[in-house]
Amino acid sequence: xxxxxxxxxxxxxxxxxVLGFFxxxxxxxxxxxxxxxxxxxxxxxxxxxxxxxxxxxxxxxISSDWGGAPFGNVVSFSDGLPDKGKGIPYFYLTALDPTAxxxxxxxxxxxTISEYNLGTCGKKDPENPTCAKITLVGKxxxxxxxxxxxxxxxxxxxxxxPEMKGWPKSHNFQVFKLEIxxxxxxxxxxxxxxxxxxxxxxxxxxxxxxxxxxxx
Amino acid sequence: xxxxxxxxxxxxxxxxxVLGFFxxxxxxxxxxxxxxxxxxxxxxxxxxxxxxxxxxxxxxxISSDWGGAPFGNVVSFSDGLPDKGKGIPYFYLTALDPTAxxxxxxxxxxxTISEYNLGTCGKKDPENPTCAKITLVGKxxxxxxxxxxxxxxxxxxxxxxPEMKGWPKSHNFQVFKLEIxxxxxxxxxxxxxxxxxxxxxxxxxxxxxxxxxxxx
Numbered sequence: 001x002x003x004x005x006x007x008x009x010x011x012x013x014x015x016x017x018v019l020g021f022f023x024x025x026x027x028x029x030x031x032x033x034x035x036x037x038x039x040x041x042x043x044x045x046x047x048x049x050x051x052x053x054x055x056x057x058x059x060x061x062i063s064s065d066w067g068g069a070p071f072g073n074v075v076s077f078s079d080g081l082p083d084k085g086k087g088i089p090y091f092y093l094t095a096l097d098p099t100a101x102x103x104x105x106x107x108x109x110x111x112t113i114s115e116y117n118l119g120t121c122g123k124k125d126p127e128n129p130t131c132a133k134i135t136l137v138g139k140x141x142x143x144x145x146x147x148x149x150x151x152x153x154x155x156x157x158x159x160x161x162p163e164m165k166g167w168p169k170s171h172n173f174q175v176f177k178l179e180i181x182x183x184x185x186x187x188x189x190x191x192x193x194x195x196x197x198x199x200x201x202x203x204x205x206x207x208x209x210x211x212x213x214x215x216x
Numbered sequence: 217x218x219x220x221x222x223x224x225x226x227x228x229x230x231x232x233x234v235l236g237f238f239x240x241x242x243x244x245x246x247x248x249x250x251x252x253x254x255x256x257x258x259x260x261x262x263x264x265x266x267x268x269x270x271x272x273x274x275x276x277x278i279s280s281d282w283g284g285a286p287f288g289n290v291v292s293f294s295d296g297l298p299d300k301g302k303g304i305p306y307f308y309l310t311a312l313d314p315t316a317x318x319x320x321x322x323x324x325x326x327x328t329i330s331e332y333n334l335g336t337c338g339k340k341d342p343e344n345p346t347c348a349k350i351t352l353v354g355k356x357x358x359x360x361x362x363x364x365x366x367x368x369x370x371x372x373x374x375x376x377x378p379e380m381k382g383w384p385k386s387h388n389f390q391v392f393k394l395e396i397x398x399x400x401x402x403x404x405x406x407x408x409x410x411x412x413x414x415x416x417x418x419x420x421x422x423x424x425x426x427x428x429x430x431x432x
Contacts, residue, residue, distance in 0.1 A: 070286030
């Protein structure tokens, strides 16, 4: 990527990165409640945290109705059970909606999330590079209704978005996944973080790694 | 559009639509503080309210680097001075960033906003049709730096996003606008609201209209 945004190069690790991690303590021993914001320079863990903690984003497809324009649409998603995300975003879409309809004709897609939604950006501007944003670029694919992955995805979606269970059967909602091919993430000064799909999908998200990360 | 989402057809006008409008009263006379959420069936005013009250969204372009994929990017924007928006979104972008770089090669674009950001969706799911979303589809164009419109846009941007004044001159940030050609908005059950660009740009946003709207 050509983006090389090196402005404001001071680096102060805010104390909330450390303090926010331990949400309770028992007899002085920290008790991990839920994954806290990883260090920005741990790109893979940070990206997985941002995706896992978010509940919605903008899903982009190529519009067959509007001359091939890139068409963004607000959608809910899940990448797993709460705090147990696997990094792959799943969606519950109907072909009555242009996003699913577009994807069935042209799978090229991207999915964009802002940290601003999580309330962890304080008073920063939403475009401030330290208020993170991620775009996962890839192919939006319909899952086989009877597959193990579709079953996992539907459980993940319905757990995070209980309303989905009541969406009308007549609309034939189906599970889609974004098969990720490239990752664009900015979470600090200096431009997009180098991050491969392999690194992202296999990020260490266990408690020990994250505690070490938060206290480093 | 093919989207025809008619689920949950009950219609109960929540009282907060009316009550929320009058943020203070003086001797029983309502005092208008800032534009409140218009009625969902006043599509033009609703769309203008949503755009005007929002500070960021996802700007989508065609990625020249990633095989023509639709590329969404989190950006700040403004459509005018606070509570005086004109409906046209302006952006402050650098060609070091892929979004501006893409647009300079292919102007096809869209800009997507969720009402969820405004905190007026209560406990609804972000994809609940009554939690509004809008996508403005059109062409992303660089403004002439010396034009009256660029001057208006820069004032609008810097007022809403004071941080922008300090963005590094070496990055050559420039003002872009989305020239709107089509509008996709869902703010209630029953699918996207029919809304032309003409209706949107000329929506009556004066206090009298909005008071009548809120108390209807």
